[in-house]
Amino acid sequence: MLNRRVAVEARSLKALYTGQSNSVNTTSLIYTYLSRVNKPNKAILEAASSDAVRVSTKGLTVLSIIASTSPFIGLFGTVIGILETFSNLGSQNSASLSVVAPAISEALIATAAGIAVAIFAYTFHLILKRKAYELSSLLSSQAEVILSQVNEEL
Structure with missing residues (x-):
């Protein structure tokens, strides 16, 4: 538009x-x-x-909020995932890398998703801001x- x-x-x-x-x-x-x-x-x-x-x-304010908060939401998800991993480690007999690594990598997916959302939201925020300026x-x-x-x- x-x-x-x-x-x-x-x-x-x-x-x-x-x-x-x-x-x-x-x-x-x-x-x-x-x-x-x-x-x-x-x-x-x-x-x-x-x-x-x-x-x-x-809609620029909403995009700005999404861009600035999504990495933190992703990090929060990662922290929760890591806490659950360490919590579950206590109930297992083995604490080897083969047990910990998959759970930690799953937790890091939340950070990646948060950063991906932030990149797209911030990019579109800047594009729309420039068009509004024009x-x-x-x-x-x-x-x-x-x-x-x-x-x-x-």
């Missing part, structure tokens, strides 16, 4: 820059706000940009062009 929004806003900005249009494209996020006022002003353009950024960054930048640029056109008319 963000890729489509960025593409729409980039086309709208290009049309403004090249003089192909005096206003934003009708599919632009800013268009809805501009259609409600007689004369574009800074406040309405900032509101449009702010709303767009708010909507586009909606959208914000495009909207700000369009707002500046529109405001400069209004100032030239005065």
Whole structure:
């Protein structure tokens, strides 16, 4: 969705820059706000940009939480697995490596899973954050062009 929004806003900005249009494209996020006022002003353009950024960054907090907590959850699972392994060792006659190694390796799977989840969550968090920044930048640029056109008319 963000890729489509960025593409729409980039086309709208290009049309403004090249003089192909005096206003934003009708599919632009800013268009809805501009259609409600007689004369574009800074406040309405900032509101449009702010709303767009708010909507586009909606899930970033959850991704950030997942990315930062999943390694710890994985480590907690590993610690529990190791504790169970040592607990079970006391009830067995043998404490050889062939008995301990499989149980410890099973416990380490939790750490690996936590790290894998963190890598993907953090990666997508950064990608979405960058796309939201691109959208914000495009909207700000369009707002500046529109405001400069209004100032030239005065």
